[in-house]
Amino acid sequence: MTVIPMGRAVTVLGAGRLAVREWPEVSPGPGDAVVDVAYGGVCGSDVHYWQRGEVGESVLADPMVLGHEVVGTVRTAAADGSGPQAGTPVAVHPAQTCGECPRCREGRDNLCPSLRYLGSAARRPHTHGGFADRLLVPGHRLVPVPEELSLRTAALAEPxxxxxxxxxxxxxxxxxxxxxxxxxxxxxxxxxxxxxxxxxxxxxxxxxxxxxxxxxxxxxxxxxxxxxxxxxxxxxxxxxxxxxxxxxxxxxxxxxxxxxxxxxxxxxxxxxxxxxxxxxxxxxxxxxxxSSRFAGGMAETLVTIAENPELFAPIVSTEYTVDEAGEALAVASHPERSSKVLLRFGAP
Incomplete structure (x- = not known):
């Protein structure tokens, strides 16, 4: 059920310390898909881990890949058929939950006691995020993006x-x-x-x-x-x-x-x-x-964005390449200069 970054990944090493590290390739299991990441949205939590090494009570203890707002394209579909086919544009659901506790059963899985969120130091080992060239992702955590919607705007799916x-x-x-x-x-x-x-x-x-x-x-x-x-x-x-x-x-x-x-x-x-x-x-x-994070899937939200792209597109203010991650985080920390800052992965 774990998301694993592969290839170049934006990794926070401690307060004020950021690096683009190479993470090894991992062979997918039957329920895993491989996603080529296109965009990752920079969140305030990413900025805080970089600036302070902590977000509230979540304190960085080990190097961690940032990012929980991620979209891309399925390179390899899950062999067990649990996710979209290869070539499908998708958003990655950031939450891993147990599916069995009272909160999950009543449809409030955002309050699951076992919840793990991409790019979070709330637990140890930390939950690596999705700011990477490729991700190994459980197929059931991939949400298809409506084909008429650009991945740049679809990067708003999680927020x-x-x-x-x-x-x-x-x-x-x-x-x-x-x-x-x-x-x-x-x-x-x-x-x-x-x-x-x-x-x-x-x-x-x-x-x-x-x-x-x-x-x-x-x-x-x-x-x-x-x-x-x-x-x-x-x-x-x-x-x-x-x-x-x-x-x-x-x-x-x-x-x-x-x-x-x-x-x-x-x-x-x-x-x-x-x-x-x-x-x-x-x-x-x-x-x-x-109101904490969100419950359920992102499919309905993606449909809303796809039906009104001109309304949502202005919220994306700028994008940077993965090699410009430090600049992207710095700009995202200044609301007078930016709204939603994106990291762009893959070929220019």
Whole structure:
């Protein structure tokens, strides 16, 4: 069930230490496919492992291949028929779960106690990621990409699935966003994807806040009806998504919500010292809920992207070759310069 990188792979060695290492070829088992990687999206977690050697409580102890947002083409199909045929463009599902625990059985496999995610140091041995020329992948973890969708835009499949899960959480808790006034705090890639999906889901208004001008400009391209600098007075809203992970943004969102409002927290908050006006949750009967990664597959999300490529394409800001991985991570760490940064693998 393990994903194994092969060929050149972007490997973090410790805080501030990055290398493109050669990883050996591995023979596939009956249920394994070989995928030629085309693109890998740089996530904030990749940047944090590179900058600090840790993401929250996940601390790097050994060299690890980065990357969990990966698309490519099947070179060799799984011999047991468990995955797509050779030549199929695919997205790699980043999660390995047990499939047997109560959370998995109820369709919440994102909360599986045994979950392993590509490019994560949460467990030891670490779970290598997909920033490599080739991957050995269990066939059942490959999701076909609609043939009309470019792999460059399909590289948004994983973060878009995270955003879709946040909207699914809102639907379960508050009936969704249709005809609602929606607030999204933080216009990083996840926030922008929440904006695009809320727009497609029929939100009446989508207000977006951020500290930087560039992400707000992109937000307007993908469905925002109003953009504001963080700290400016907010208009009336019905529901909110907090995607920045900043305590000040949580405070702003809670304050903006009306009685009965709901806030879905998508951004990863600090492990301590989060101050916010929690007292408002009682007299206003506010609902505050977390949204972690995503449950289920990515097929539905890929179809949505394929049906609206012009809406999602602006979120991809730039791409770099694998040999430019250090520059890619550096640019991705500056939201005033980029949105979703991609690493390009294979021949130019």
């Amino acid at each position: 878009a699935s995270v955003a879709r899960h946040a909207l699914t959480r809102m639907a379960a808790l508050a009936g969704g966003v249709r005809d609602r006034r929606v607030l999204v705090t933080g216009a990083g890639p996840i926030g922008l994807l929440v904006v695009a999906l809320a727009h497609l889901d029929g939100a009446a208004e989508v207000t977006v806040t951020d500290l930087q001008a560039r992400p707000l400009e992109v937000a307007r391209q993908v469905g925002a009806t109003r953009t504001l600098s963080a700290g400016e007075p907010l208009p009336p809203v019905d529901v909110a998504f907090e995607s920045s992970g900043a305590p000040a943004a949580v405070a702003a969102a809670l304050t903006a919500l009306p009685p009965g409002g709901t806030l879905v927290q998508v951004g990863q908050l600090p492990g301590h010292g989060v101050a916010a006006p929690w007292h408002l949750t009682v007299p206003r009967e506010l609902t505050f809920a977390g």
